[in-house]
Amino acid sequence: MSWLKKLFKYGLVATLVGALLAAAAVVGAYLYIEPDLPDIEALREIRLQVPLRIYSSEGKLIAEFGEKRRNPVRYDQLPPRLVQAITAAEDAHFFTHPGIDPRGLLRAGIKLILTGKRKQGGSTITMQVARNFYLSRKKTYLRKLYEIFLALRIEQELSKEEILELYLNKIYLGHRAYGVAAAARVYYGKDLDQLTLPEIAMIAGLPKAPSAYNPLSNPQRAVERRNYVLRRMRELGYISQEQFQEASAAPITARRYAPRIEVEAPYVAEMVRKRMVAEYGDAAYTSGLEVYTTIEGKAQTAANAALRRALHAYTERHGYRGPLAHLDTMPADDEARDAALAEHRRYGEIRPALVLKVERRSARIYLGEGETGEIPWAGLEWARPYRGTDRRGKAPRKAGDVVQPGDLIMVRPVKGKGKKAEPYWKLTQLPQVSGALISLRAKDGAMLALVGGYDFYRSKFNRVTQALRQPGSGFKPFVYSAALEKGFTPASLFNDAPVVFDDPSLEGAWRPENYSGKFYGPTRLRWALTKSRNLVSIRLLRAIGIDYALKYVTRFGFDPAKLPHNLSLALGSANVNPLQMARGYAVLANGGFLVKPYLVTRILRNGEKVFEAEPKQACP
Numbered sequence: 001m002s003w004l005k006k007l008f009k010y011g012l013v014a015t016l017v018g019a020l021l022a023a024a025a026v027v028g029a030y031l032y033i034e035p036d037l038p039d040i041e042a043l044r045e046i047r048l049q050v051p052l053r054i055y056s057s058e059g060k061l062i063a064e065f066g067e068k069r070r071n072p073v074r075y076d077q078l079p080p081r082l083v084q085a086i087t088a089a090e091d092a093h094f095f096t097h098p099g100i101d102p103r104g105l106l107r108a109g110i111k112l113i114l115t116g117k118r119k120q121g122g123s124t125i126t127m128q129v130a131r132n133f134y135l136s137r138k139k140t141y142l143r144k145l146y147e148i149f150l151a152l153r154i155e156q157e158l159s160k161e162e163i164l165e166l167y168l169n170k171i172y173l174g175h176r177a178y179g180v181a182a183a184a185r186v187y188y189g190k191d192l193d194q195l196t197l198p199e200i201a202m203i204a205g206l207p208k209a210p211s212a213y214n215p216l217s218n219p220q221r222a223v224e225r226r227n228y229v230l231r232r233m234r235e236l237g238y239i240s241q242e243q244f245q246e247a248s249a250a251p252i253t254a255r256r257y258a259p260r261i262e263v264e265a266p267y268v269a270e271m272v273r274k275r276m277v278a279e280y281g282d283a284a285y286t287s288g289l290e291v292y293t294t295i296e297g298k299a300q301t302a303a304n305a306a307l308r309r310a311l312h313a314y315t316e317r318h319g320y321r322g323p324l325a326h327l328d329t330m331p332a333d334d335e336a337r338d339a340a341l342a343e344h345r346r347y348g349e350i351r352p353a354l355v356l357k358v359e360r361r362s363a364r365i366y367l368g369e370g371e372t373g374e375i376p377w378a379g380l381e382w383a384r385p386y387r388g389t390d391r392r393g394k395a396p397r398k399a400g401d402v403v404q405p406g407d408l409i410m411v412r413p414v415k416g417k418g419k420k421a422e423p424y425w426k427l428t429q430l431p432q433v434s435g436a437l438i439s440l441r442a443k444d445g446a447m448l449a450l451v452g453g454y455d456f457y458r459s460k461f462n463r464v465t466q467a468l469r470q471p472g473s474g475f476k477p478f479v480y481s482a483a484l485e486k487g488f489t490p491a492s493l494f495n496d497a498p499v500v501f502d503d504p505s506l507e508g509a510w511r512p513e514n515y516s517g518k519f520y521g522p523t524r525l526r527w528a529l530t531k532s533r534n535l536v537s538i539r540l541l542r543a544i545g546i547d548y549a550l551k552y553v554t555r556f557g558f559d560p561a562k563l564p565h566n567l568s569l570a571l572g573s574a575n576v577n578p579l580q581m582a583r584g585y586a587v588l589a590n591g592g593f594l595v596k597p598y599l600v601t602r603i604l605r606n607g608e609k610v611f612e613a614e615p616k617q618a619c620p
Contacts, residue, residue, distance in 0.1 A: 043133065043158060047606060048072055048169055049178070050288035054272045056295045057601065060262035063269030066285040069259070071181035075165040079192055081238075082180060085204035086168065088232040091125040094164070099126040099155035100148055126151040128207075129167050173203065174210035175256060187215060189257035197243065198250035201229040215254035223252065263297045264304055264348075267452030267462050271599060288606040293599050294446035303437045303449035308348065311454055312412070315431040319386030319393065323407035324352065330406055334370050341368050344408060347455050350428060355407040363399050365411065365425065375399075375411065379426035402427065430454075436463035436578050442586040444615040445595030468575040473532040475572035478584060479541055480529050482552040486544050490526035494536045494543075497521065501567060512538055512571065534571055541570040556584035557594055593618035 051066025087094045093101055101124050123131070130150035154163060173183040183203050184192050195203070205213050205225035215222040227248045234244040272291050276284040324344055331337040337354055344352035353373070357364040361377040383402045385393030396402050403409060414426040431454055439449040452462035461467070483492075497519050501510040514520075514534050528536035541549055549569065550560040563574045579597060586595050596615065603611040 043129075043154070043166060044162070046133065046166075047288065049286040050606070051286070052273065052276055052284050052289045052291070054269050054291045054293065056263045056265070056293060056297045056300070058297050059292070060297050061260060062263045062265045062293065062295065063261065063273070064259040065269075065273055067176065068178045068286070069176045069182045069186060070169070070178040071185065072169045072179065072288075073165075073181045073192065075161040077192065078165075078168065078180070079195065079200070081197065082168075082192065082195070082200050082204065083164065084233060084236075084238040085200050085229055086164075086180075086207075087125070088236055088238060089204045089229045090128075090207060092232070092236060094125050095160055097124060099151035099153075100124055123147070124151060125167050126154055126163055129163055129170070130154060132170050133166070171207050172210055173206040174214045175216065185260070186257055187254040189260065196247075196250075197230075197239070198226065198247045199253065201233070201247060202226045202252075202254065205229045215252050216256060219252050222254075263295065263300050265295055265300050265450065266456035267464065268293060268295055268300075268447075268450050268599065270456070270460065271450075271462070271465070275600070290604040291600055292602050292604075294441070294448060294601055295450070295599075296448045299439055299449040300451075303439060303451050304348075307435055307437045307451045308454065311431040311433065311435055312428060314433060315429055316382045318389070319391075320383035320402065320427070321386045321429055323355075323403065323409050325408045326404070327354070327406040327408065330356075334366075337366050338368055340408065341366075344410075347430065347458070350410050350412045350430070353409055353411045353425070355403045355405050355409060358399050358403060358405055360398050360400075363403050363427075365409075367411075373411075373425045375403075375425045375427055378416075379411075379414065379424055383427055430458075434459060434463060436467065438464045438578050438582045440582045440586050440595070440597060442589035442595070442618070443593075443620075444617040445583065445586065445597040446601075446615065447597055447599050450599075464578050467577055469577070470573050471576055471581055472572040473534075474581060475574060475576075476529060476532065476537050476570065477588060478553050478556055478558075479537060479544075479549055479570050480525065481556075481588070482549045483525070483540050483544050485552060486548065488525060488540070488544075490524065492525045493522050494525065494528065494539045495521065496523045496528070496533050496535050499535060499538065510568075537570040538567050541567055553584075555594060556587050558584065590618035 048070060049066070049068050050070050050072060051064050051068060053064050054062045056062055091097075091101070127147050127150075130147050134146075134150060158166075169179040169181075171180075172178055173180070173186075175186050177183040177186040180203055181192055183206065184190050184195055184199075187203070188195065188199055190199075202215055202222060202225075205222070205228065208225070212218060213222050213225040230239070230244050230247050233239045234241060239247070272293065273284075276289060276291065280287065280289070327340060331340055331354075340354060341352045346352070351367065353365040353367050355363050356366050356372070363375045363380065365373050365375060367373055377399070380399055380402050381396065384395050387393050410428050410430065411425045412428045413423055416422050416424060434454045436453065437449065437451040438447065440446065441448055450464055452464045452466075453459050484490075496514070499512065501512075512534050515532070519535070520533065523533060523536050525536070525540070527533075528540075546565060546567065546569065550563055550565065553563065554560055557580060558574070558576065562576075563569060583595065583597055587593065593616075595618065598613055598615055600611070601613050602609060
């Protein structure tokens, strides 16, 4: 048996030597790597890439800009069930290991020796944090050593809760969603505390491979992964067998959710975006800026509706231009009909529709996704044919005079008249003209509502700030104000009679007229302004002097260098934008104080205030 003792002795010595060599190798590796290890304390101050978000004055979301969708959350905001699901799927011993899982690393080592493949990395959540924040994703042995030593150091510096918070806010989960809160919004349109158990398990299954287990692009594999997470939760005692069976049988409810826009104000969003990029560069999209504006949600909604209502009324007064297109062969099924409608986009509440059948006083329409509706005569009778800018054809007598089966048209919902009247669909068309609306708070210039055009995605030209137009009679109050300042009174008389001017700055003789084409003789200024009498306004401007008037209107914020230096100024021939006009009228409304219009009230960056507006206000 002496040879057995010798064998045991040599084996023990070899084991001890091997252990010492392994320990020496580990120590040597650590001494080699340690100088390059980063400061872990910096993780507490790390700034994740968070998109630019723009809000109304009430805190309602107007827009979100940025490649990455992320909503950072604190650990105490994470549902306990989500923590259980994530750890069950990714790292069951997370709350007990020191940052590395020796058993997992041993399994990975054995797998490598037996197969030569590195499929099982044995990475803990802490190791993934080390990799995600500090290392590349390139698979090398040296990177794995860095990952292990970093994980050990992270565990020494940070609590388990801090580590998990970093992990769940950082990880990519598909479809531009970074972090579990963003994933809940992207896939389910919910906050974390609203998720069901199957939804939590679905999200918990994504970190391993966001594309392969994605519920939108790979639903079958996503369900398999979800059920694996649920099975692990059951094995670890987090859920019961009954809960497992019920959740495993649940259908996929995920779909792609856009950011939850609460106030429709795309022109406002673009104005703010341009300002933020000008001030912060490309960092505006990633540095967690939250911009609060002066926009009031209810006022903005009313402004959107008012402008569209006015433009629809205008286009309907000028006649119906005909269908978007006509299908000679009626599509046989809903899928083919949907394909035809998909070629024409929606504009807010206006949507494309396919005419299926035409009765004498109504038309049956297909609206998409199996939905049908009817346009009654009240929604068709306006549609006299368009014959030109100022000409229309005969009024229709029946629905067939307006639409035919196979027509692709645009419709919008309309409220019926009367308390008990039902809403109905109305034939409509996109206006060929556009408009703008701006609402200012007179006392300080806050922009309460701003609509720069009919549809931002149809035209990004912001008519509130960029469109220079002649205001016409809307400019007259400023001329009359100049006259009052110079001593004229509302009772001052001017003759409303024909006049001819031979002004060198104008082409030929100028014979201005009133809109009515009539002349009214001696007229007091109060009446002339009320009735917008052109001839009185011109005589008034000549009486006070053009140079004086140009100088005076600067008190309303107008630049005299951009105004006409002739009598046509009295008729509003200046080129100004709607914002300038609103600013001028604010002076009249607030008692004479020239406000500076502003849109941004405050800016936060990662929760810290970096700007707050301090507008000057008119005295009450």
